[in-house]
Amino acid sequence: MSRVDGKVALVTGGGQGIGRAIALRLSQDGFAVAVVDLNENNANKVAGEIEAAGGRSIALKADVSNRDEVFAAVEETAAKLGGFDVIVNNAGIAPVKMIEEVTLDDLDKVFHINVASVVWGIQAATAKLKELGHGGKIVNASSQAGHVGNASLSVYSASKFAVRSLTQTAAQELAKYGITVNAYCPGIVQTPMWGSIDKQITSSKGEEQGEATKEFGSKITLGRLSTPEDVAAFVSFLAGPDSDYMTGQSPLIDGGMVFK
Ligand SMILES: NC(=O)C1=CN([C@@H]2O[C@H](COP(=O)(O)OP(=O)(O)OC[C@H]3O[C@@H](n4cnc5c(N)ncnc54)[C@H](O)[C@@H]3O)[C@@H](O)[C@H]2O)C=CC1
Numbered sequence: 001m002s003r004v005d006g007k008v009a010l011v012t013g014g015g016q017g018i019g020r021a022i023a024l025r026l027s028q029d030g031f032a033v034a035v036v037d038l039n040e041n042n043a044n045k046v047a048g049e050i051e052a053a054g055g056r057s058i059a060l061k062a063d064v065s066n067r068d069e070v071f072a073a074v075e076e077t078a079a080k081l082g083g084f085d086v087i088v089n090n091a092g093i094a095p096v097k098m099i100e101e102v103t104l105d106d107l108d109k110v111f112h113i114n115v116a117s118v119v120w121g122i123q124a125a126t127a128k129l130k131e132l133g134h135g136g137k138i139v140n141a142s143s144q145a146g147h148v149g150n151a152s153l154s155v156y157s158a159s160k161f162a163v164r165s166l167t168q169t170a171a172q173e174l175a176k177y178g179i180t181v182n183a184y185c186p187g188i189v190q191t192p193m194w195g196s197i198d199k200q201i202t203s204s205k206g207e208e209q210g211e212a213t214k215e216f217g218s219k220i221t222l223g224r225l226s227t228p229e230d231v232a233a234f235v236s237f238l239a240g241p242d243s244d245y246m247t248g249q250s251p252l253i254d255g256g257m258v259f260k
């Protein structure tokens with residue numbers, strides 16, 4: 001029996017990429033996992049993978065930028081999986097935008113999906129944990145781009161700085177309920193999101209696809225891109241009991257990216 005058996009985790013953006021790896025890893029750790037995604041097909045597939053491997057899982061469709069849908073997802077998770085302990089606010093988008101091209105619509109969209117979603121996730125998880133009368137863990141997706149402004153990713157980078165600040169504030173306000181709040185800050189992770197970023201950057205510069213990966217990749221001390229599983233291993237620590245004496249932190253899990 002693992003130390004998290006019987007506990008329940010909800011992972012947003014769990015249908016692919018980092019979120020999928022987190023959902024699979026938390027299930028291996030012993031959590032029952034709600035896989036939440038806008039893409040219902042993908043969420044169903046991941047929940048199916050978990051069940052096929054002997055875990056417990058449900059798939060839920062929700063738009064994380066919609067407060068009501070996030071609250072409903074937490075409610076349904078607790079009702080169907082029989083509890084609630086951890087939320088991983090992982091879903092996000094990363095449009096490539098030069099600062100001179102940013103519009104109000106860009107700001108609105110990215111901040112709704114990457115930042116408002118984290119506020120709604122924190123609020124919904126906190127309300128449920130208080131109702132259940134026990135503590136829990138909130139884990140948010142930031143990025144190396146939340147530590148260093150990334151050219152070409154202006155609005156995205158700003159949104160990930162915001163996630164770090166929300167993580168610190170929530171940690172201070174929620175400690176009295178036994179809730180810890182931390183974030184993870186990946187580097188370049190091989191997922192559909194990174195593929196799309198490379199494509200957008202290279203096509204905007206008239207370069208060959210893959211050039212952006214080479215440029216960002218050259219900054220990684222460990223000499224390789226991250227896998228989703230590298231990140232999931234760290235989130236497993238943040239979601240589990242070994243991180244009990246840690247809150248308000250946003251560590252880098254980026255292979256040692258060095259920006260000059
Ligand atoms: N891939 C990378 O290099 C890095 C990613 N991150 C962050 O990690 C998180 C996951 O990234 P990836 O797996 O690479 O992205 P991805 O684009 O491959 O997957 C994101 C998932 O989130 C879902 N999603 C998007 N908008 C949603 C919404 N409004 N409501 C519900 N679900 C929604 C998508 O359907 C998709 O399944 C994001 O927050 C991203 O910003 C951070 C650092 C590096």
Ligand SMILES: CC(=O)C(C)=O
Pocket residue numbers: 094142143144145186187188189193194197
């Ligand atoms: C997408 C992202 O967060 C990167 C490249 O750090």
